[in-house]
Amino acid sequence: MALDRAKVPNDLNAFWMPFTANRQFKKSPRMLVSAEGMHYTTSDGRQVLDGIAGLWCCNAGHNQPRIVQAIRDQAGILDYAPAFQMGHPLAFELANRLIDIAPKGMEHVFYTNSGSESVETALKIAIAYHRARGEGTRTRLIGRERGYHGVNFGGISVGGIVNNRKFFGNMLNGVDHLPHTHLPGQNDFTKGQPEHGAHLADELERIVALHGPETIAAVIVEPVAGSTGVLIPPRGYLEKLREITTKHGILLIMDEVITGFGRLGASFAAEKFNVQPDLITLAKGLTNGVIPMGAVLATGAVHEAFMEGPEHVIELFHGYTYSGNPIASAAAIATLDTYREDGLFERAADMAPYWQEAVHSLRDCRHVIDIRNMGLIAGIELEPIAGEPTKRAFSAFLKAYEKGIMIRTTGDIIAMSPPLIIEKTHVDQLITTLREVLTDLD
Numbered sequence: 304m305a306l307d308r309a310k311v312p313n314d315l316n317a318f319w320m321p322f323t324a325n326r327q328f329k330k331s332p333r334m335l336v337s338a339e340g341m342h343y344t345t346s347d348g349r350q351v352l353d354g355i356a357g358l359w360c361c362n363a364g365h366n367q368p369r370i371v372q373a374i375r376d377q378a379g380i381l382d383y384a385p386a387f388q389m390g391h392p393l394a395f396e397l398a399n400r401l402i403d404i405a406p407k408g409m410e411h412v413f414y415t416n417s418g419s420e421s422v423e424t425a426l427k428i429a430i431a432y433h434r435a436r437g438e439g440t441r442t443r444l445i446g447r448e449r450g451y452h453g454v455n456f457g458g459i460s461v462g463g464i465v466n467n468r469k470f471f472g473n474m475l476n477g478v479d480h481l482p483h484t485h486l487p488g489q490n491d492f493t494k495g496q497p498e499h500g501a502h503l504a505d506e507l508e509r510i511v512a513l514h515g516p517e518t519i520a521a522v523i524v525e526p527v528a529g530s531t532g533v534l535i536p537p538r539g540y541l542e543k544l545r546e547i548t549t550k551h552g553i554l555l556i557m558d559e560v561i562t563g564f565g566r567l568g569a570s571f572a573a574e575k576f577n578v579q580p581d582l583i584t585l586a587k588g589l590t591n592g593v594i595p596m597g598a599v600l601a602t603g604a605v606h607e608a609f610m611e612g613p614e615h616v617i618e619l620f621h622g623y624t625y626s627g628n629p630i631a632s633a634a635a636i637a638t639l640d641t642y643r644e645d646g647l648f649e650r651a652a653d654m655a656p657y658w659q660e661a662v663h664s665l666r667d668c669r670h671v672i673d674i675r676n677m678g679l680i681a682g683i684e685l686e687p688i689a690g691e692p693t694k695r696a697f698s699a700f701l702k703a704y705e706k707g708i709m710i711r712t713t714g715d716i717i718a719m720s721p722p723l724i725i726e727k728t729h730v731d732q733l734i735t736t737l738r739e740v741l742t743d744l745d
């Protein structure tokens with residue numbers, strides 16, 4: 304009988320896997336072969352409940368029939384169209400659809416293929432915006448400690464996750480960082496937004512005073528920091544950042560690659576927190592994770608700054624071969640249809656209180672030192688094993704997978720962000736299994 308290489312690959316060596324301990328994985332691989340709704344099926348035929356929506360991206364669940372059909376149909380109509388000096392209708396339709404649901408003030412869409420590219424695009428737009436307005440000295444970028452903005456050079460420069468930076472040389476110069484917002488001992492086990500920490504936004508005034516506002520182009524933050532292990536913004540913090548950036552003519556970029564498309568129980572974090580940024584970066588939930596696609600949303604004011612000069616001249620020397628790809632556009636439109644027709648953002652908001660109580664019920668479990676949550680996101684922080692950081696949480700991940708649930712760990716923090724179609728019985732299964740895992744954990 305012929306070997307089914309899709310199910311049982313006979314050589315794992317060639318694929319250099321991303322963000323993976325390759326040698327460890329290849330000794331004991333975890334292989335997913337199909338998926339539907341809330342579940343994956345593994346190569347050994349087990350069902351695994353998806354507690355992280357793929358990688359914070361499959362918000363409508365797996366193999367959503369509308370999205371699958373849209374991709375099939377589009378592949379047979381227009382497979383590819385050049386993105387430069389040419390157009391196709393779906394990319395324009397999608398942009399309009401995005402603006403319809405985007406936070407107030409967002410009027411234009413620039414397409415990319417990933418969150419990392421959205422970040423690079425937003426940083427470049429910010430610098431070019433100031434130059435277009437005759438303020439070419441504004442080139443400095445401000446990120447935040449523990450921030451994650453993808454893996455390209457701009458993103459790791461403004462990002463603040465140490466291991467993602469330290470191997471890669473000098474990165475961009477002219478970058479500074481705000482302090483992160485995690486305050487152990489002050490906000491532990493907070494449900495939703497913590498009380499303490501708004502003052503940390505005042506650090507921006509110090510950075511502005513140090514360099515001079517005329518040198519600073521933009522501040523970029525994740526409204527809820529996801530990859531570092533779920534840090535919810537303290538009450539008043541984002542508002543303060545907006546106030547200080549506006550005062551000094553600095554653009555505010557919200558990286559909504561995770562928080563966009565219902566994850567917080569609202570379309571976008573900007574809407575949830577009622578703070579209006581100048582640029583928003585998107586990816587992941589834009590196509591339900593099915594086809595790579597990202598986007599940057601820009602205000603009318605940012606866009607208008609570029610629309611000067613002779614009309615035959617390209618206004619922004621930037622773009623990707625696959626910007627607004629027809630099949631990705633079709634997938635994204637079907638995804639937006641699904642979110643709207645199935646009421647998934649509202650569903651996430653309705654489920655959030657149940658989710659909150661469920662995750663906080665793990666407070667008394669062994670090793671748990673903090674729990675944080677908002678919308679359908681949760682972070683459960685474990686006491687690290689002395690001298691062996693990350694090991695305890697990674698063991699929890701492996702045990703959880705054996706017991707049929709998929710979680711994610713970062714450092715010693717368990718992060719969960721299930722598809723927005725999750726039912727209460729799934730929440731119960733995730734929590735009961737996690738309790739067992741934590742009880743057995745060394």
Ligand SMILES: Cc1ncc(COP(=O)(O)O)c(C=O)c1O
Binds near residue numbers: 419530587
């Ligand atoms: C906030 C944020 N920005 C950017 C990215 C990078 O996205 P991608 O992996 O699609 O490049 C991520 C990915 O997790 C993210 O969480």
